[in-house]
Amino acid sequence: MDITLFKRRSDYEWEIEPTGGMRVPGVIYASEALVREMDHKVYEQTVNVAALPGIVQASYAMPDAHWGYGFPIGGVAAFDPDEGGVVSAGGVGFDISCGVRCLHTGLTADDIRGVQKLLADTLYVRIPAGVGSTGRVHLNREEMDAMLTGGAKWAVDRGYGTAADLDRTEEHGQMRDARAANVSDRAKKRQQDEMGTLGSGNHYLEVQEVREIYDAKAAAAFGLKPGDAVVSIHCGSRGLGHQIGTEFLKKMAIAAGTYGIALPDRELACAPIHSPVGEEYLGAMRAGINCALANRQILTHLVRGVFADVLPQARLPLLYDVSHNTCKVEEHVVDGKPRRLFVHRKGATRAFGPGHPDVPEPLRAVGQPVLIGGSMGTGSYVLVGTKEAEARSFSSACHGAGRAMSRHQAYRTWKGRQVIDELAGRGILIRSPSSRGVAEEAPGAYKDVGAVVDAADAAGLARKVARLEPLVCVKG
């Protein structure tokens, strides 16, 4: 990307001054090197979002931003319903409430290495992964609606996990104001056999080792120390979320015309927050959030079952569960005044700072855990929310490494077998139903996640706490 397009606010904050139809500035948080590496489409899309009605403060892009459908992936935008603000399905993303949860194990990485192959094989057999994978949980109409309303709480009520898990999940595991009736029969049908499944693409389940601690106080509060083994799960709302996104993009394209909203890009289809379509989407999207929360909760139960058999001394309490594809109603201070805003985070993680009432009490003094998934070879990070991010990004941070190479290019560059062998040589066991998927997810196809989290840290969006490296990875 051409760096001269930006006004440099600091080494990690790059402003696009408002011109043309832009109602607010664009702001990209990244190092100069990351901005230069970004696709020019990130610039265009950040500019386009800034032109939407009711946008507040700025159109933001996180350090891992890349080209998405309409909104950039790694985009954050907040809208005020009282100023004509809109909600956009493309501003949430197709995989509604895709996110990451991290579980302690009470074990060390050495404990894992003793049974690493057995653990990898058992996880692979018991955790359904891949395109169209189905699970053991099958929902009739009544249970589907209960799940869409109840989220992770629904799952816990049916024996998949414990009440303590809910204390460590955003929204306490149950998104309010979800409307199962707003979710189409087709979306429900696609999901009826897909609960407790990982899906495909960049979704994964990993057993990881805590390799480095950057913030001793936060790490202690999070219960992380070097050599600890943890389990991270990255997945979302599967076919249901995708179907909701697809249907509402069409409805919003029509609604935008009806309400006379000038769209700089057709993909930015949106509707006023308080319009019938806007409210219908919000109810369905919240049901999609509950689907993703329930899905990760059932997967957690499956993982605990595997550990009970392979490493029965293990205990797997939840550290935290974050979603990085959402639109949520939050109170934020803008120009000294608190306002109720609809915050879209698409490929961006909520990152509440210390003292925020929505951070679980045992963690509140240090801030919300921010879980960042990396690639199979380079590992992942745990960060913590900061006070500064409130003013900088509506308390948001990056969500992952971001692709540096298209899936197709990665498929042409690597063979799945080659990636698996190379990682095995470094002590990382990969299990996947798709050799092509592994090639597409080769570590070399991703940006350097370390550079991304360093930029997030330096920009004050969140602070680095720990780095995790994979021992076992089940890929979809």
Add this chain to the structure above:
DNA sequence: ATGTTC
């Protein structure tokens, strides 16, 4: 991301 193009 996605019953990998309704």
